[in-house]
Amino acid sequence: MQQFISRLFKKLLKSWSWILLIVGAIVVKWVSLYPSWIEQNYTYGIYPVIAKVQRFLLGWIPFSIGDIFYLFLILILIFRVVKFFRLLIQRKLNRFYFAAALQQLIFLILFVYVFFNLLWGLNYNRQGIAQQLNLNVQKYTTQDLDTLVNILHSHLNNQAAFITKENRDSFHRKSPLFAGAAQAFATGAPQYNFLTYKPKSVKPSLFSYLGNYLGFQGYYNPFSGEAQVNTFTPQSLHPFVATHEIAHQLGYAKENEANFVGFLACRTHPSPVFKYSVYFDMYNYASRELARRDTALYRNYHQSLHKQVTDDIEEYRTYLRKYRNPIETVVNWGYGHFLKVNNQPSGFETYSEVVAWLIAYYKKYGKEVI
Numbered sequence: 479m480q481q482f483i484s485r486l487f488k489k490l491l492k493s494w495s496w497i498l499l500i501v502g503a504i505v506v507k508w509v510s511l512y513p514s515w516i517e518q519n520y521t522y523g524i525y526p527v528i529a530k531v532q533r534f535l536l537g538w539i540p541f542s543i544g545d546i547f548y549l550f551l552i553l554i555l556i557f558r559v560v561k562f563f564r565l566l567i568q569r570k571l572n573r574f575y576f577a578a579a580l581q582q583l584i585f586l587i588l589f590v591y592v593f594f595n596l597l598w599g600l601n602y603n604r605q606g607i608a609q610q611l612n613l614n615v616q617k618y619t620t621q622d623l624d625t626l627v628n629i630l631h632s633h634l635n636n637q638a639a640f641i642t643k644e645n646r647d648s649f650h651r652k653s654p655l656f657a658g659a660a661q662a663f664a665t666g667a668p669q670y671n672f673l674t675y676k677p678k679s680v681k682p683s684l685f686s687y688l689g690n691y692l693g694f695q696g697y698y699n700p701f702s703g704e705a706q707v708n709t710f711t712p713q714s715l716h717p718f719v720a721t722h723e724i725a726h727q728l729g730y731a732k733e734n735e736a737n738f739v740g741f742l743a744c745r746t747h748p749s750p751v752f753k754y755s756v757y758f759d760m761y762n763y764a765s766r767e768l769a770r771r772d773t774a775l776y777r778n779y780h781q782s783l784h785k786q787v788t789d790d791i792e793e794y795r796t797y798l799r800k801y802r803n804p805i806e807t808v809v810n811w812g813y814g815h816f817l818k819v820n821n822q823p824s825g826f827e828t829y830s831e832v833v834a835w836l837i838a839y840y841k842k843y844g845k846e847v848i
Contacts, residue, residue, distance in 0.1 A: 496585070502592040510595075510603040517605040521729045528597055529727060530677065532703025537679030542706055544699030545684040598700030601731035602820040607738060610672060613838040620771045622837050627764045629840070629848045631779050634757040638784035640750035646713055649751055655707075656680040659720035662743040662752055663728075673743055675728060679704050680720055686710040690797075693806040695719045698726035712797050714790040717755035718744060732822055737763075737832035738839075745848075758790060764833050 509516065536543050565571050608615055649655045656678070663675040683689060683697070683706035696707045696719040705723035707716065718740055725739035737759075744756035769776035783791075814825035822828040840848050 499585070499588040499592055502596070503588055506592060506595045506600065510600060513603055513605045516600050516603050517609065520600050521604045525598070525601065525729055529703055529729070532597075533677045533679040533727070536702055536704060537677050540681070542681045542684055542699070542702070542704050544702030544704045545706065547701060548699075549684070594700055597703075598698075598726075598729075598731065599820065601729045602822070604729070604731075606732065607672075607730065607735050607835075608838075611839070611842070613835065613842055615834050615838045618834060618837045620768075620775075622841075623764065623768050623771065623833070624775060625845070626833065626837050626840065626848070627761070627768050627775075627779055629845055630757055630761040630764055631783070633848070634754070634761045634787055635782075635784045637750050637754040637757055638786040641754050641786050645749070646751055649717060649749075650713060652682050652709060655709075655716055656720060658717065658747070658749060658752060659724055662717075662721050662747045663724060665746045665748065666743045669746070670742060672728065673739070675724055678724075679727070680724060681706055682709045683707060690801040691803055691805060692809045693801075694809075696723045698723050703727065712790065712793050714755060714758055714794065717747075717749075717752040718759045721752075721756070731820070733817065733828040734822075734831035734835060737829060738835040741832070741836070758787065760832065760836065761787075762791075763830050764836070767830065767833055 509520075562571075565575065607613070649658055659680055660675060660678040663673045666673040667675070681704055685692075686708045687710050689695070689708040690710055694708060695711050695715060696705065698705050705720070705727050707720050707723060709716065711719070721740035721743045722736050724743070725736040728739065730736045730739045741756050741760060744752045747753055765776055765779060768779070780788075810826055817828055818825045824831060836848060
């Protein structure tokens with residue numbers, strides 16, 4: 479392992495590699511200043527080709543190649559840390575070691591930065607779905623929020639009446655769940671062609687159980703083009719999480735936009751399980767914001783929820799309490815800063831900003847579109 483890593487870095491750390499990465503980093507930063515260029519030439523030009531090739535090559539494999547890649551990186555990191563402490567104990571560390579280590583670290587950061595952006599990350603700087611749907615997303619009033627919660631509350635209760643153990647369990651196995659998520663986009667594509675999704679590549683995360691402690695429900699791997707879902711979370715979340723990750727695959731990098739695209743896909747799904755999942759998620763985002771502004775209004779809605787909904791809310795809260803730990807707090811803090819660096823100034827709260835998108839959407843096209 480040590481010889482392999484040493485040979486790998488020697489091949490990479492050549493002058494031409496440095497020049498290419500530095501130039502690439504400058505170009506990426508410069509291009510990110512022009513959202514309209516990215517929208518036209520990257521999001522609808524270069525990126526779809528990259529994404530389809532990735533999904534064509536790896537989508538048929540039942541397990542996540544991206545997760546294996548991450549595991550390999552973790553093993554390398556562990557190896558390097560162990561080697562560092564061994565040399566520290568043996569008193570063999572010197573300035574040449576630290577200079578080489580710093581050089582490798584800078585090279586790795588540049589490499590990840592350039593390829594992350596070229597393979598997907600530039601989508602953080604696109605014009606996005608506001609431009610596609612001609613939405614005017616603004617600050618909203620409590621009355622606007624109350625209207626949205628009322629609509630979501632009604633839809634959620636209606637769909638809850640159709641939820642049974644049998645139809646929910648039909649998506650408990652991973653293959654039907656992921657096929658159902660792809661079907662959501664196939665159903666929505668005739669109305670919105672940007673929902674077209676082929677080929678598919680949604681998989682269970684190999685780190686699902688660990689994800690309960692780290693606080694993730696799903697994630698997209700830009701280096702492999704795979705969407706991963708944490709299948710150890712409550713079942714009520716799975717359908718919407720899967721469609722959220724597919725939205726990332728389609729180039730909607732920002733979390734509020736991925737939530738909104740997932741909503742557009744799920745709301746027309748033939749299965750009540752998928753419809754329920756998206757309304758459950760959207761209602762939770764909107765009602766939490768309403769609770770901050772008007773506790774009495776929130777309580778009125780909460781008290782009139784269908785029993786299926788209250789049971790699922792309690793199950794989700796129990797799940798969060800069970801796995802709450804200090805590491806999750808640190809991970810969320812780090813991820814929040816990652817989002818801020820990538821054009822999402824609200825950090826972790828960006829997920830909740832889907833509420834503003836929903837309000838802008840019904841104001842533009844009418845309440846019946848929710």
